[in-house]
Amino acid sequence: MVTSLSKLAELIQEGSVPAWLKEQVSSKREEIIIALQTTGSYTLTGPNGELVEIRRAVAAAA
Amino acid sequence: MLALTFSILLTLYLIIPDAIFRFFFSRYVPLRSLVPTRVETIYRAVALSFIPFVISTILVFWAWPFNTYPLRVDARPGSRSADYKTVMAALYSEDMFKKNYEEFWPALNRSTRRQCRLLSWYYVLVVLEGVAFGFLSSNYGKYQKNRIYSALADGLLLPNISEWHVFLTAFVFADKKSPVLVDVLCTDGTLYDGQVTQYFLDGSKLSGMILDNPRRYDRKSLLADREMGKTVDPNAYWRKIPSANFYVFADKILNINLKSIGVERVKMFVSKSIGDAAISVTIKTGTVEESSEPSRGPAADAS
Numbered sequence: 001m002v003t004s005l006s007k008l009a010e011l012i013q014e015g016s017v018p019a020w021l022k023e024q025v026s027s028k029r030e031e032i033i034i035a036l037q038t039t040g041s042y043t044l045t046g047p048n049g050e051l052v053e054i055r056r057a058v059a060a061a062a
Numbered sequence: 063m064l065a066l067t068f069s070i071l072l073t074l075y076l077i078i079p080d081a082i083f084r085f086f087f088s089r090y091v092p093l094r095s096l097v098p099t100r101v102e103t104i105y106r107a108v109a110l111s112f113i114p115f116v117i118s119t120i121l122v123f124w125a126w127p128f129n130t131y132p133l134r135v136d137a138r139p140g141s142r143s144a145d146y147k148t149v150m151a152a153l154y155s156e157d158m159f160k161k162n163y164e165e166f167w168p169a170l171n172r173s174t175r176r177q178c179r180l181l182s183w184y185y186v187l188v189v190l191e192g193v194a195f196g197f198l199s200s201n202y203g204k205y206q207k208n209r210i211y212s213a214l215a216d217g218l219l220l221p222n223i224s225e226w227h228v229f230l231t232a233f234v235f236a237d238k239k240s241p242v243l244v245d246v247l248c249t250d251g252t253l254y255d256g257q258v259t260q261y262f263l264d265g266s267k268l269s270g271m272i273l274d275n276p277r278r279y280d281r282k283s284l285l286a287d288r289e290m291g292k293t294v295d296p297n298a299y300w301r302k303i304p305s306a307n308f309y310v311f312a313d314k315i316l317n318i319n320l321k322s323i324g325v326e327r328v329k330m331f332v333s334k335s336i337g338d339a340a341i342s343v344t345i346k347t348g349t350v351e352e353s354s355e356p357s358r359g360p361a362a363d364a365s
Contacts, residue, residue, distance in 0.1 A: 005220040006212075009202065009234040016235070016324030017331045025335045033336050047297045048255070050323070050347050054332055057340040 020046050063153045074181060075115070076107040079188040083110050084222070086192030090200040091233070092224045094266055109218060114187035122180045132182055133175040142176065145169040195219060203236040203326075226268050229320065230261045237325045241347045244273070245319035246310055253279035255300070255321075256308060257347060268312040275347070276308035277301060323347070 024044045025032065032054060035042040041055040080103075084093055121128035137145070148169040152159035159166060198205065199219045205211040220228075227233055232240040242258040256273030263269060277300040284299045329343040 005223060005225060005228055006216050008225060008228055009206075009220070012228070012234050012320065012322060013324060013327060015320070016240070016322050016327045018321065018323060021323075021328065022331065025332055029336055032332075033338070036336070036338065036341070048300065048347075050345065052323075052328060053344040053346070055342050055344070056338075057342050 018046060018050075021052060067153055074177075075184075076104070076111060079111045079114070079185065080107040082185060082188045083192040083195075086189055087196040087199070087222065089193075090196030092227050092263060093222050094224050106222075110191070111184075111188065114184055114191050118180060118184040118187050122176075122183055128179075128183055131179070133179045135172050135175050135179075137172050141172070145173045145176075149173050199223060200233075203232070203234050203238075206234075224263060224266060226261060226263060229318075230258050230268075230271060232322070235322075235324045235326060240325045241323055241345065243321040243323065243347060244271075245321065246271075246273070247316045247319075248310070248314045249316050250314070251281075253281070254303075254308070254310065255279070259307075268315075270309055270311050273308045273310060274306065276303040276305055278303055 021044060028044075032042045036054065036056050041053060044052040044054070046052070087093060118128075123129060146169075148162055148165050152162055152166045152170075195218070198211065198214070199222075202215060202219070206215065223233075230242060230244075232238050232242055244255065244258055246254045246256075248254070254273065254276055256276035259272050259274045261268060261271040280299040280301050284294060284296065287294050323345050325343060325345055328345065329341065332343060333339045333341055
């Protein structure tokens with residue numbers, strides 16, 4: 001069987017957004033939007049301590 | 063004699079360029095070292111050498127200084143085909159060799175110099191091709207959406223790259239800082255996790271990898287606490303291993319669970335979900351659940 005590396009690459013890319021992050025973003029959507037508008041950033045915490053900080057691009061540039 | 067000449071030409075025009083290409087290509091990304099079939103070898107060599115060969119032939123025939131240097135040939139105009147005819151006839155038939163003995167050696171000398179000149183420029187172009195392809199391959203994540211690049215990658219670039227490089231590095235991501243996180247289950251039942259910083263190949267086989275911020279899962283304590291009737295949080299049983307370079311031998315690995323986080327992909331997902339494209343995302347990994355100290359893991363950023 002010939003391994004298709006482009007298929008493998010595609011699978012890795014598709015799986016590169018963790019399930020916990022998808023769940024948190026979906027359930028805290030409003031909270032995130034309000035936080036970005038008021039404080040300019042919002043941090044999501046993963047089950048293993050991963051921190052995903054979302055910032056408004058303007059705030060990031062400043 | 064013709065068969066021998068054909069073999070030499072095949073080596074000079076296909077096998078050596080293929081080796082040169084792979085050498086320079088592998089400076090950027092590790093290559094697969096599978097043993098291809100003869101047909102695959104010829105297909106790959108022809109596909110890779112076609113463009114450099116055509117360009118070098120055109121240059122050597124018509125463009126200065128390629129048609130003169132290196133190995134200048136002093137001969138009357140139009141002598142090229144006559145020289146090749148003399149050489150080929152002599153190689154084909156011993157009678158022709160004896161008949162044209164006096165003409166043969168000067169013709170062979172000129173033909174050899176012409177061929178060496180062509181080969182010199184041809185090899186230079188193969189080197190440039192190897193470097194260009196290596197550069198393009200190492201930026202797969204960045205250019206893969208380009209239709210021409212995608213066709214090139216599927217046909218020529220990816221089949222030459224080690225699947226371990228695709229799997230254990232941020233190769234597929236546009237942002238090379240995207241952390242490559244793995245769970246590694248070893249044959250003795252121990253589960254480790256960490257960020258892959260380096261991997262090692264023995265030919266095409268994985269021989270080991272180095273994990274940064276490694277942790278070991280304390281399953282024994284989890285089971286003991288469960289037995290005692292405690293309410294347990296499975297994520298609280300990761301124990302930090304005090305090591306900056308934790309080496310895992312591949313022959314002790316039962317399976318690997320890839321948990322890579324693509325910074326660009328996360329940014330795209332979050333942007334789409336909240337309907338705001340003007341955001342940046344920073345990912346930090348490696349926090350220890352028992353510790354109150356802030357994350358010391360590497361950070362990746364997509365702005």
